[in-house]
Amino acid sequence: MCHPNLEVKEKVKEAAQALKKPSFDVQRVRQDFPMLQQKLNGKPFIYLDSAASGQKPQVLIDRLSDFYANEYGKPNEQHTDSKNATEMLEETRQKVADLIKAKDSKEIVFVRGCTEAINVVASGFARGLLQEGDEIITTLMEHHANIVPWQMAAQDAGAVVKVVPITATGELDLAALENMISERTKIISLVHSSQILGTINPIKKITAMAHRKGVPVLVDGAQTAPHMPLDMQDLDCDFYTFSAHKMSGPTGVGVLYGKADWLEKLPPHNGGGEMAETVEFEKTTYSSPPKKFEAGTTSFADIIALGAVIDYHNALGMQAIADYEQELLEYGLEKLNQIKGLHILGSAPEKEPVVSFTIDGVDVKDLEKYLNNEWGIAVKAGNLASQPLMKHLNVDKALRASYCYYNTKEEIDTMNQAIEAYLQTKA
Template identity: 65%
Template sequence: MEQTKGKQAKTNQPSKDDGGFDVARIRQDFPMLHQKHNGKPFIYLDSAGSCQKPKEVIERLAAFYSTEYGRPEEAHTTRKTTTEAVAETRQKVADLLHARAPEEIIFVQGATEAINVVALAFERAFLSEGDEVLITLMEHHANIVPWQLACQRTGAVLKVVPITETGELDMEALESMISERTRIISLVHSSHVLGTINPIKKITSLAHRKGIPVFVDGAQTAPHMPVDVQELDCDFYGFSAHKMGGPTGVGVLYGKAAWLNKMPPYQGGAIMAETVTFENAAYAPLPLKFEAGTTAYADIIAFGTLLDYLERVGHKAIEAYEQHLLYYAGEKLRRIAGLHILGAAPEREPVLTFTLEGADVSALEIYLNDKYGIAVRVGEFSAQPLMQYLGLEKAVRVSFALCNTEEEIDTLVEAIQTYQKEAR
């Protein structure tokens, strides 16, 4: 790994022919960016934690609660309008992911709940003592703990695929770890610490040869690149709206209908059951089978507005621009003495995590915020096993979105260098 071997993350310089990507205009759409923090223009470099919201999303929420509010699945006018709007968002998500049908799209609270839905279903129906679940060393806690619980309660075994020195999955190890007892592989599409984009299509091909399903945690990937679940051929895919610029409390679980139909429901309650007696219940068809109770329908509708916004900007244009920022930041940060970037995978999401020799990174975080108005993330990133492997307690993470600029990166670099001088 780069942290111990001294390798630096390198990526090929992306073309700056971004189709006229007008970041200055896009920044006007984000109200949070038009304020000052501690007397400095606010610079937000923590989109991997949660992305800022375009005003269209904020206004959509306000309009819904002000003039349209009604609970879905009812007959009178406002409730009918809400039902239709939720259905429209479901179709937009299906189109975004290239799902076969909107019924394969389940609305959940976030990527964490998406993982829990599948983990609990496998615990209840598909895991037995001695079975195996494969995850990887680069997982977020949200893709570790649910599977730990499932294994502890069933006697199944949790196996962890290692990574290489460059921060990529050890594909030879992964292939060798697949056995006749493997019941599911669950892994991130891209790492929220290392930025590594995993070869999902290759992994699903390996798994499907032995009839093993694959869950993909796309929390860090869906905001930054087009995702085609049919091309990837994954069995499940989960992500969160808030990391894309949508409201909090909304997420998506995509699942192949064949799997969703044979999985037991996650929760019981209204909506998910068509008929109920004291002896039994008949479940509603997909997707309602997995949407018990009252969903966050106002936020789901506003998420649909966010998807419209991103579609207008252009997903490929966003990806190209963010990759340019990643390259630009990497080149600038590597010039800082004593700064070490974690991971060196050639394909990465717009995330850079680094250490700084001789620096208290928690103090650096406060310094950047107080002196320069820069928001970064410092800590172990809910990835303690990975950080322990790297021999680190904390690191600094900067992450980029469509509304960031080269000038913000220049300010970050200047701030870090000034901090180093003042700390001497």
């Protein structure tokens, strides 16, 4: 049998060499994404919905295909292919740890997505770390995935959910947050960056504030992990969650980072094989983290393939990605602000590459369909899974354009042209 992954590793290496240029070569990057070569409704496909899910590079597709065709084996068995698969899975775990600068790969738990990662922590708190009258703090700018699990945990434990307000610019009211923290506060769970407002929250400052009062912090990094370098030692949060699919990785894979002492304290979320050390009808003892939280057979092929995507991102450089996407954001904001009657939600000085907006007299769901059907542009419109925030902003729907390192300024121009054309049809 051939050495596992050699051909695909060479492809990643070749892509890395091609990407190492003085400036960010977006046209070279776009060649690595098959979907971006397609047409949608007869038009060149323009994908501006990366906040929902990222497009996939060829290295991911090749890695999955190669594993299934030439290397398949279930991890944690004793035959050769299984041992190779186990080694490759653990290599990806280490790559994730290195990517976010965790202290140890054992602090990396693989789950099905960011939503499940939050549920693992919320259910663990409900089953052993919350008592009646305790408090959970979250914020007004959360995705439903960081609201509903905590409501369920509060209901199960008799706890209370408290909500941090936001300012007129769409930033967290930090003074209100500090005043909310009490002796009954057991955890603060908040988003790193808002998938509607784009606001990047000052996590390091918030974590320091919470830790002074002995309160742990969970950070939902679903929208941030794809767009900037991360350092868990610097942020000092106790838990951090994100999904692979939003960072151009495979579907069905999420990451829960947890400090070692918290993963030891937290009860497991699911029971089954792999997570149990000894099983008797009278009592079961659990494996040590991270296996304690990885019951059953994980999406191991996809986890292994995630390693190839991390290699690809490292070849581009996360800081280079962040810098280029900020260029796109600034350009997009400038162009959208030229459209009469268009209102951008959120004006925080630090934002991720996402812009949500409304237009006077326009049903943004109709505009979404028009952009898709007439111009081949993929965006997202609706309540964007943040109904409490939308209610606070006094809007029922907004349209969101989210930029990624494979997008271009020309695509932003085309979207603006399309919006102006739509407005002409309504004039």
